[in-house]
Amino acid sequence: MARRRAWMLLPVVVIVGVAACSSPEFVTHGLVPPPSHCPVDPRQLGQAEQLPPISQGNGCQIPNPWKVRTVAGVNLENGATLNCSVVGPLNNWLNGVAQPAALLAFGEPIRSTRVAASYGCRARNNKRGAKMSEHGFGNAIDLSEFTLASGRKVTVQAGWSGGAQDRAFLRDIHSGACEHFTTVLGPRSDRHHHDHFHFDLAPRKRSYCK
Numbered sequence: 001m002a003r004r005r006a007w008m009l010l011p012v013v014v015i016v017g018v019a020a021c022s023s024p025e026f027v028t029h030g031l032v033p034p035p036s037h038c039p040v041d042p043r044q045l046g047q048a049e050q051l052p053p054i055s056q057g058n059g060c061q062i063p064n065p066w067k068v069r070t071v072a073g074v075n076l077e078n079g080a081t082l083n084c085s086v087v088g089p090l091n092n093w094l095n096g097v098a099q100p101a102a103l104l105a106f107g108e109p110i111r112s113t114r115v116a117a118s119y120g121c122r123a124r125n126n127k128r129g130a131k132m133s134e135h136g137f138g139n140a141i142d143l144s145e146f147t148l149a150s151g152r153k154v155t156v157q158a159g160w161s162g163g164a165q166d167r168a169f170l171r172d173i174h175s176g177a178c179e180h181f182t183t184v185l186g187p188r189s190d191r192h193h194h195d196h197f198h199f200d201l202a203p204r205k206r207s208y209c210k
């Protein structure tokens with residue numbers, strides 16, 4: 001009898017196992033999703049198209065998602081899937097911080113940037129059981145490389161401790177991002193950010209910049 005019961009339980013165990021695999025393990029308690037309201041239409045700031053709302057049912061959601069291909073005249077390589085609220089600050093950082101820093105350091109503007117991550121349903125630093133990342137709200141963008149008008153490339157990984165121009169440029173655009181985003185992480189923050197900058201708009205009393 002006991003053996004028969006064990007067999008009956010088997011399908012249940014299999015189903016639960018499959019469900020656990022498809023649903024990332026993270027904590028969503030206390031997180032505040034970004035607003036659905038768009039302060040600025042992303043099409044006024046570059047090339048972008050609106051997507052239907054994203055909700056994966058496990059906390060990951062974008063209330064007002066857009067596929068963004070250019071912002072402030074800068075090409076986002078492979079595009080970025082972002083909540084609408086990120087596009088304005090990204091535009092203001094590119095225009096007000098990143099382009100002036102490129103002109104100062106190199107005498108030429110940024111043509112494109114490599115998006116290392118935008119929307120992604122995952123826990124912070126991909127750690128199981130950690131809080132959900134702002135990437136799970138489309139509320140964050142990771143940038144790893146900047147290509148200038150001449151084709152010269154500056155990567156966060158090599159440039160952060162590279163030549164004087166690269167170092168000055170990367171430090172300028174990192175610290176200047178703190179005026180436009182509430183979380184700014186780079187190689188100084190931890191080993192997970194040695195090769196990219198992470199910017200997000202998590203609700204905070206004061207910006208966290210490292």
Ligand SMILES: [Zn+2]
Binds near residue numbers: 135141197199
């Ligand atoms: Zn990130």
